Amino acid sequence: MHTKFTALAAAGLLCSGIAHAQTAPIKVGLMLPATGTYANLGEMIENGFKLYVGEQGGKLAGREIRYFKVDDESDPAKATDNVNKLIKRDQVDVLVGTVHSGVALAMAKVARETNTLLIVPNAGADVITGAMCAKNVFRTSFTNWQPAYAMGVVAARNGHKKAMTITWNYAAGNESAKGFVEGFEKGGGKVTQNLTLAFPNVEFQALLTEIAAQKPDAVYAFFAGGGAVKFVKDYVAAGLNKTIPLYGAGFLTDGTIEAQGAAAQGLSTTLHYADNLNTPRDNAFRLNFAKTYKTNADVYAVQGYDAAQLLEAGLKAAGGDIKNRDQVIAGMASTQVDSPRGKFTLSAAHNPVQDIYLRQVKGNINELKGVAIKALADPAKGCKM
Amino acid sequence: MEFSTFLVQCLNAVQYGLLLFLVASGLTLIFGIMGVINLAHGSFYMLGAYLAYALAPLFGGQFLLQMAAGVVLSVVFGFLLEWVFFSYLYQRDHLQQVLMTYSLILVFEEMRSILAGNDVHGVKLPEWLSGAVALGDLMKYPVYNLFASATCIVVALGLYYVVNRTRLGMMIRAGASNRDMVRGLGINIRLLYRIVFAAGVALAALAGMIAAPVTSVYPGMGGQILIICFVVVVIGGIGSISGALIAALLVGLVDTFGKVLFAQFSGLSVYLLMALILIWRPQGLKSKGY
DSSP states (O other), X not given: OHHHHHHHHHHHHHHHHHHHXXXXXXXXXXXXXXXXXXXXXXXXXXXXXXXXXXXXTTEETTEEEEEEEEEOTTOHHHHHHHHHIIIIISOOSEEEOOSSHHHHHHHHHHHHHHTOXXXXXXXXXXXXXXXXXXXXXXXXXXXXXXXXXXXXXXXXHTTOOEEEEEEEXXXXXXXXXXXXXXXXXXXXXXXXEXXXXXXXXXXXXXXXXXXXXXXXXXXXXXXXXXXXXXHHHHHHHTTGGGTSOEEEEGGGXXXXXXXXXXXXXXXXXXXXXOTTOOOHHHHHHHHHHHHHHSSOOOHHHHHHHHHHHHHHHHHHHTTTOTTXXXXXXXXXXXXXXXXXXXOEEEOTTSOEEEEEEEEEEETTEEEEEEEEEEEEOOOOTTOOO | OOHHHHXXXXXXXXXXXXXXXXXXXXXXXXXXXXXXXXXXXXXXXXXXXXXXXXXXXXXXXXXXXXXXXXXXXXXXXXXXXXXXXXXXXXTSXXXXXXXXXXXXXXXXXXXXXXXXXXXXXXXXXXXXXXXXXXXXXXXXXXXXXXXXXXXXXXXXXXXXXXXXXXHHHHHHHHHHHOHHHHHHTTOOHHHHHHHHHHHHHHHHHHHHHHHHHHHOBOTTHHHHHHHHHHHHHHHHOTTOHHHHHHHHHHHHHHHHXXXXXXXXXXXXXXXXXXXXXXXXXXXXXXXTTO
């Protein structure tokens, strides 16, 4: 009698367990910076993600979403520990993160080893969807190569023959400079020198003097945040902008225009988003974002928003069962994301195949000037999948 | 490299070196005279930069007045800080000093985050300093950079005068070489320490205020300058102001030309310089106090 009862109870438990798996909330692990230089970016990504979930009534493909959060502090040294907190302690179903490329690389590595689903909503390191690509790793942002390559093509198209690049000597900067060289030289130009300085050094004066001495036709710069502000101001203060046009990846003027002030006016940059796309999709998104969070959306919010859309596509394909991994991945890989930036699909390496826009700073916004390259796919060098 | 380019690069080097000296002189004073390893010194630089950002709207175009106000505020701040925290540190060992000053960095960063947010902010240049002078046909040189160098030179001269030609300076030099003897002679060492500390804070804050319009103000800006300033202090000889000046100019020179000539190893050049000098003179270029 006793054993029978136990067996029954066990069966009951088992049943409820299965039922539970189908109705329990999906555990989403948000590993984003909540402190440090990138704190704002992390918040924008999180808000974007939650905005989309909110628009779907708090559910994706009928499943409730439960968030687990870890502040990654943009510190690569703590990245492996942090990501393990989410995977081992919280046992999340899917990881979303992060901003800093070094941290994202560590996340991708752990995700590969533990076969955890990962969506990268910003970090642009080429290798994440290049040599380190994996079935379960996705990205909704960009590769450093993408906007840089497009800028190279545009600069060559503008008739420049000789260019120099300048960036911090670290992964993102070097990848970006390489992308520019590739695009520029394909268009018939020649990059004479790649100037670098140690990250996050901002003493540019010596390198500006070098640029003035070599007199190239154009300069391509990759800097972000405080470095971007100082570089653009120094470039103008040295009077170089009058004779040598400055081009950059979008990060040179994204979130920094206000601090750059007059120096940024007229600067051309490339990115997969602009401040006035003026499509119904983008307008609706920006309005809703502004209403919900009382601040204007930016490219980071878009990338977070699209991470939620991508996850939903996977869940829908698997009928809401996140444990049905193959279905989820197939659904995500084959979807077309209706992003505020414009619709995009994913490449075989799971990176967006997207339009890269040419923008120009006017007042306080990055004004759309046109599409630099349509549906640009990252070459995904070294990806074997 | 053409000769004109070379001259402009030298100008760049001197300008960077002078700014480094301003921050490092305060660090070496505090380190050499009070024996406190002050990791929070970079935060004072940041404090100055944010002061410039916060005070700019209040003073309109009165740039010099605004700097003076900033210096007064930072002296007061230094005084209070020494009284509340640092005066308890002199008898403790270096580990406790490092722990407390490190925790101060965290406190200052958090306060910065609460008060000014995590965005990058620009600081406007005053109208009369925003022009540029042509240097040959090569490039224009911002007037403000020249102004910054001039200010640094004036402060350096003032510092030299105070340390070498005044009674206060004599006490400071004496305190650096033999603390106990100075106390034994009946000099109020507590007050002396407080003055030195406040002066150190003011020097770093002044450097931050000068740098703010060109660097803009941003989170974590104190950390970068701190490391390079420790390099300057160690090369120059701990506690030596003139040593700090020579070292700062050397670091400026090596950093500037390293960046141009050996771009791929630019981050390394300064530390290579430090290693070489320490092999040659483990105690640094100069000895304490002068």
